[in-house]
Amino acid sequence: MDFAARKQALIDLGQLLASEYGQGEMRKHFPLAYRQNGWFRAEDSQKALDALTNNYLAEEELNAFLANYQPEDYPISKRVGLVLAGNIPMVGIKDILLCFLAGHKALIKYSSKDAVLIPALLALWKQQQPAIAPYFEVVDQLKNFDAVIATGSDNSARYFEHYFSKKPHIIRKNRKSVAVLSGEESEEEILALGRDIFDYFGLGCRSVAKIYLPKDFNFELFMQRLEAFTPLEHHSKYRNNYDYNRSLYLLNGQEHYVNAVLSLLPLPALESRIASLHYEVYNDLEELEQLLAKDWDKIQVVVNQRLTLAGPSVKFGQAQQPKWSNFADGKDTLAFLLDL
Known part of the structure; x- marks a missing residue:
């Protein structure tokens, strides 16, 4: 898939998830997500799904974000390991979608705390668009990778920085x-x-x-x-x-x-x-x-809400409504992926 096709695939995914059919298919997995992680109530999973659909996959949001980049059209050229967090529902989906946008293959290591909703979403997407399948691989251990993005605690970050030191990487700590x-x-x-x-x-x-x-x-x-x-x-x-x-x-x-x-x-x-x-x-x-x-x-x-501060901030009620450009830890993940 070239870049235009990958971008369109994301727009199509957004339309799918916004549809009655897509919503119904995802909601089928909410009970299992809750059984595996008691913090993931159905309303929290729905909240995360709505944020993904509206803040990331809406065509106008995607167009505004990508206007700042010039992704190249090339075959799947890199294998990027993704060590995902599991503190809130589908928290790792942004890294997966950015990897796809950049044209790389995502080697996905799920957190045991969030191993239901993202696999369900990718399965639904692949069912509708089989051409995306080569871009995603689920792994238990990262091997034969060209770069890595790993999210964890301050303690796990020390291990990640040692283990992945010889590869291009983004290591995220507690914030x-x-x-x-x-x-x-x-x-x-x-x-x-x-x-x-x-x-x-x-x-x-x-x-x-x-x-x-x-x-x-x-x-x-x-x-x-x-x-x-x-x-x-x-x-x-x-x-x-x-x-x-x-x-x-x-x-x-x-x-x-x-x-x-x-x-x-x-x-x-x-x-x-x-x-x-x-x-x-x-x-x-x-x-x-x-x-x-x-x-x-x-x-x-x-x-x-009301004060004039020197640094960036968001309004009350918007902390859990991030958009593409709100990169975790302030590091431009797409720029990192495009530079590999």
Whole structure:
């Protein structure tokens, strides 16, 4: 397939997934995905499917993204190993599609936590367009590869960097996202921020795990507004984490605010426990910029509604709506693949 054909294949995939038939075929796999990973509720799988369809595979989105590149027309020339994460549904699909766009063969090593939905999607796509089949191969171990993109924790990244050191590679480590508040946010804006905190149970690298607050912030009102997400307490895994972590905070005498689904703690770390959110207070914008700059290499996304910041940010409610150009860790994955 030449580049024009690959691009059209992605557009066709988007139309397929947007159709009643495509939606129905994918939803058949939601129960199995949930049985294999109790964090993948049907509504979370649907949310991920909708984001893929609307943010990546819509023709206008694809055209706008590819306007910045000049992919060449050549046969499948490289074998690219993809070590995928499994923290949220279909989190690795973007790397697979970018590999396809670049004209390379993807050697896919799935996470055991997310080994249902992407295989189902690729099978459905191949059924509709058999010509794409040579571009994808599922592997248990990476061998005979020309480059690799591996996503994992800080610990696994050290292993990846050693193991893949002699090949072109992108190694992704732990990152979390943060939000900055002015203290003047409306109830609607706080509810939008709540989606950035609670979507996918806060397990994504784009999930807000820490917030920066001005002096004299109204903590009680903030926590009260987030009670709109109280239905999360009915999810057993989330509730178990909430109860366990709050018990730790109480036993340790850790200062915190609490509602039915969230503990809010004055801690500087970017990464928080499940059902927990850290906060840090800033005195002025200059200090806020300094706090963000200190941890910039560990931040995936800054969520900001009202403040004027020097660095890039997204609006409240948009953290879990990435587009093609929102590359993980800020590294242009398509440019990397095209340069192989």
